Amino acid sequence: MKDSLLSIENLTCGYHQQAVVKSLSLTLAAGEIACLLGPSGCGKTTTLRAIAGLEPVTGGSIRIQGKLVSSDSLQLPPEQRGLGMVFQEHALFPHLTVADNVAFGLRKLSADEKRRRVSECLGRVRLQGMEQRYPHELSGGQQQRVALARALAPRPALLLLDEPFASLDLDLRRQLARELGDILREENVTALMVTHDQEEAFALADRVGVMQSGQLEQWDTPYNIYHAPANRFVAEFAGYGAFLRGEVTDQHSVRTSLGELTGRHQDNLAPGTTVDVLLRPEDIVADETATLALPVTRRQFTGASILYHLRVSASETLLCQTDSHTNVLEGDTLHVRLGTKHLVSFAINNE
Numbered sequence: 001m002k003d004s005l006l007s008i009e010n011l012t013c014g015y016h017q018q019a020v021v022k023s024l025s026l027t028l029a030a031g032e033i034a035c036l037l038g039p040s041g042c043g044k045t046t047t048l049r050a051i052a053g054l055e056p057v058t059g060g061s062i063r064i065q066g067k068l069v070s071s072d073s074l075q076l077p078p079e080q081r082g083l084g085m086v087f088q089e090h091a092l093f094p095h096l097t098v099a100d101n102v103a104f105g106l107r108k109l110s111a112d113e114k115r116r117r118v119s120e121c122l123g124r125v126r127l128q129g130m131e132q133r134y135p136h137e138l139s140g141g142q143q144q145r146v147a148l149a150r151a152l153a154p155r156p157a158l159l160l161l162d163e164p165f166a167s168l169d170l171d172l173r174r175q176l177a178r179e180l181g182d183i184l185r186e187e188n189v190t191a192l193m194v195t196h197d198q199e200e201a202f203a204l205a206d207r208v209g210v211m212q213s214g215q216l217e218q219w220d221t222p223y224n225i226y227h228a229p230a231n232r233f234v235a236e237f238a239g240y241g242a243f244l245r246g247e248v249t250d251q252h253s254v255r256t257s258l259g260e261l262t263g264r265h266q267d268n269l270a271p272g273t274t275v276d277v278l279l280r281p282e283d284i285v286a287d288e289t290a291t292l293a294l295p296v297t298r299r300q301f302t303g304a305s306i307l308y309h310l311r312v313s314a315s316e317t318l319l320c321q322t323d324s325h326t327n328v329l330e331g332d333t334l335h336v337r338l339g340t341k342h343l344v345s346f347a348i349n350n351e
C-alpha cells in the first residue's frame with residue numbers, strides 16, 4: 001500500500017529452525033499508533049525484534065517507508081532503518097546525564113540544534129530541569145520518560161516500544177500510557193507497541209493486533225476487536241464476556257434459554273445452526289422492572305462499577321456490569337434484561 005509506513009507481508013521468523021512468528025501480515029499508516037496484544041510467548045517481542053532488524057527473517061518481507069529492510073536474503077542493520085526503540089528495561093547510559101542520554105542519537109546536529117531538541121524532548125516528557133541528573137538519581141517512571149525522549153529525539157520514522165512501562169506500578173503505568181498517546185501524536189510519530197494490558201492498548205491505539213501462537217488473529221480498530229472479534233479466541237482475549245448457547249432462527253435472531261436475542265449477525269449463519277453468542281457485560285442491563293432474575297454467584301466491586309457473575313445454568317454464567325450503587329449481594333438475584341445491539345455468534349461444531 002502506498003501510504004503504509006510499515007508494511008509486513010507473510011513474515012516468518014523464529015529461533016533454531018523453529019518458526020515463532022508465522023506468516024504475519026500487517027500495515028501501519030503514517031501517524032498511526034498500534035498495539036500488539038496476546039498471551040505470553042505468542043511472538044510479540046519476536047515480531048518487534050524482526051522489525052527492528054535484531055532477528056533474521058526466514059520468510060516474507062518487512063518494508064519501512066516503502067523500503068525493503070528485511071527478507072530471507074536481506075537484513076538491513078537496525079541503525080539504517082530510521083527507528084526509535086524503547087524497551088522494558090530502561091537501558092539508559094548510566095554514566096551519561098539525562099541531557100547527554102537524550103542527545104545520544106543527535107550527533108549530526110550542531111551544538112545549538114542539539115540543545116534545542118534535547119530541551120524540546122524533555123519538555124514533551126515533562127522532565128524540564130532534570131538535564132544534569134544521572135539515571136540513578138531518577139525514579140523508574142522518570143527513567144522511562146528519558147528513554148522515550150531519547151528514542152524520540154532523532155525524529156524516527158517508526159517508534160517500537162516493548163512493554164515500556166511493565167516494570168512500573170499500575171497507576172503510574174496507566175498515567176504514562178495516557179501521556180504517551182499525547183506525546184506520540186504531538187510528535188506525529190508512527191508507533192508499534194507490545195503490551196500485556198488490554199485496557200492500555202484500547203485506550204492508546206488506533207489499531208490493535210491480537211496474536212496467538214505466532215499468528216495474527218485480527219488487526220483492527222479497538223472497537224472492532226471488542227465488538228466484532230474475528231474468532232472466539234479474540235472474543236475471549238479482548239475483554240470480559242461470556243457465551244450463551246443458542247440456535248439461529250433467522251438473519252437477525254438467535255433463540256436462547258433466556259429468550260430471543262436480536263441484532264445483526266456478523267456472519268451468514270444458516271437457520272438451525274447451533275451457536276455460542278458472545279455477551280459482553282454491557283449487553284446485560286440491570287433493570288429492576290425486568291422479569292428475568294438471575295442468581296448472583298460472584299460480585300466484583302471495583303469502586304466505580306460492579307461486575308456481577310450471574311448463573312444461567314450449570315454450565316452458563318453471564319456477566320453484568322453496573323454502576324456501584326446497585327448493591328446486590330452474592331446469593332441474591334439481580335433483575336436484568338438483554339440489551340444486545342448486534343450479535344456476535346460462533347457456530348458450534350456438533351461432532
Ligand SMILES: Nc1ncnc2c1ncn2[C@@H]1O[C@H](COP(=O)(O)OP(=O)(O)OP(=O)(O)O)[C@@H](O)[C@H]1O
Pocket residue numbers: 015016020038039040041042043044045046047
Ligand atoms: N532467544 C531465543 N531463543 C530461543 N527461543 C526464544 C528466544 N526468544 C524467544 N523465544 C521463544 O519464542 C517464543 C516467542 O517469544 P516472544 O518473546 O516473542 O513472546 P512474547 O509474545 O513477546 O511473550 P511475552 O509476552 O511473555 O514477552 C517463546 O516460545 C519463546 O520461548
